[in-house]
Amino acid sequence: MRDAYTTKADPQFASLQTKIDALQKTYMAQQMATDKNRKFFPDANSTLRVTYGKVKGSTPRDAVSYNYQTHLAGVMEKYVPGDYEFDVPKKLIDLYDKKDFGNYKDKTGDVPVGFTATNHTTGGNSGSPALDANGNLVGLNFDRQWEGTMSDINYDPRFSRNIMVDTKYILFIIDKFADSKWLIDEMKVVK
Incomplete structure (x- = not known):
């Protein structure tokens, strides 16, 4: 099960997560540009x-x-x-x-x-x-x-x-x- 995860699932997940992270940065930048008076809280993970x-x-x-x-x-x-x-x-x-x-x-x-x-x-x-x-x-x-x-x-x-x-x-x-x-x-x- 571990081998299947590390060879098949994890690489797909990592690829998608990288795309999600990049899109999240774009999304947040657009929100901050649109609403300059709003307070934004950072992602506090890690x-x-x-x-x-x-x-x-x-x-x-x-x-x-x-x-x-x-x-x-x-x-x-x-x-x-x-x-x-x-x-x-x-x-x-x-x-x-x-x-x-x-x-x-x-x-x-x-x-x-x-x-x-x-x-x-x-x-x-x-x-x-x-x-x-x-x-x-x-x-x-x-x-x-x-x-x-x-x-x-x-x-x-x-x-x-x-x-x-x-x-x-x-x-x-x-x-x-x-x-x-x-x-x-x-x-x-x-x-």
């Missing part, structure tokens, strides 16, 4: 990415409002046994039912799972760290809000939001769900 923003929810359209924070209760609300997207392991359900959250719960008494912010992200940003003003890891980027997926072309501050998994949830999963507290012991966890 580069260090730095963005900044504020934790914030959004109201993308009439009568629709998204809070900035989700919790483990929301995971349980979406639970569908056997569904490839919304199944939840029994151990996680048991931890939730017992409210065995350790010190990973927030002021609501629940474990924060994800949050949104105004950071500009693009394809390939998944896994990028989210740091607070003091340089502490507070989350990892993994997605964009549906209404803001066009932000590569047009970043709209009203509803372009990136979505991050909360560090408290990561630590909760490592400690309580995976029983790997020894990993937590190797970290400097800021409370």
